[in-house]
Amino acid sequence: MIRVAFLEYEKETKDIIFELSKVFNELDWTFRHYRKASDLAKVMKKQEIHLFVFDEMFKTPRLESVFVHDNPNALFIYVCKNALATKDKDQRSRVLYIEKDHIVEDIKKYESIILSQCSQVDLYNFSYDGVHVNLAYEDIYYLEKIDKMVYFHTKKGEFHKRVNMSELETIFAPYGFLRVHVSYLVNAKHIVAWNKDEVQIITQENIPMSRAQKRKLMAQIKPKMPE
CATH class of the missing domain: 3.40.50.2300 (Response regulator)
Incomplete structure (x- = not known):
């Protein structure tokens, strides 16, 4: 509700x-x-x-x-x-x-x-170390691809699983997650600043943003991004 x-x-x-x-x-x-x-x-x-x-x-x-x-x-x-x-x-x-x-x-x-x-009150479900984990989309700050693993940086801690980043982009995009870099999906709700080549989130972390991905996002969120 x-x-x-x-x-x-x-x-x-x-x-x-x-x-x-x-x-x-x-x-x-x-x-x-x-x-x-x-x-x-x-x-x-x-x-x-x-x-x-x-x-x-x-x-x-x-x-x-x-x-x-x-x-x-x-x-x-x-x-x-x-x-x-x-x-x-x-x-x-x-x-x-x-x-x-x-x-x-x-x-x-x-x-x-x-x-x-x-x-984002909806839940994303996955298994972590044999345990089923339910994460509200709003509790996820960003997803990071390292080698073959994707790490979920969340309010509940860090989780990871082996999964295709493009597959996750399809699932997470309807909930306001942005592919700012080939290795990063960021929850737009937690973005507090857009810089030239990175975005800053509410935890004060800076996430890299590639030029290619920035061009793709410009039409969608141009009023929020620096020229």
Whole structure:
């Protein structure tokens, strides 16, 4: 079940809910509207929320610390009068900016990102040392190919198995994982910065990005990548 929380005016909330119903039309999801950040903070301690939709007035260092920092798996959408101005130099892949006057167009533009990153509550199953392991896609930082092994770098530790990287790319791509290098698949949700030849993830690790793969990604996520 995907849970969505709104800290937004009613008019914009209704418009966004209508558009999200199209994005999540094949998924189970629920939403709730909050008038105060304090009310949402209390609920947040009791249940996981996968998507936060905030009015730009709530983009302050204090509230970002409470909500964005304390919910590293969640996706955030700020609704703004001027999305580019509010976004400024923010390169976090899990923070999106849409404009109040272009809600329909912007939700549609980010549809694949919203769907893939919110769907990461699903589980990836594989056997590790004879034991079946269930990993939520959102708990996986990146996959690394070393020789014939693929290493899964996750919040639960490191796992590995012998498997074809291209096969994994097919499985993981719908969940927002990007092939930034022939040897790396990175969870876009955990990317905090795009550099010239590498991406930085939330753990402060820098993952190499090849020129060939960067060209392939440019059309898909050009607004988030440096020229």
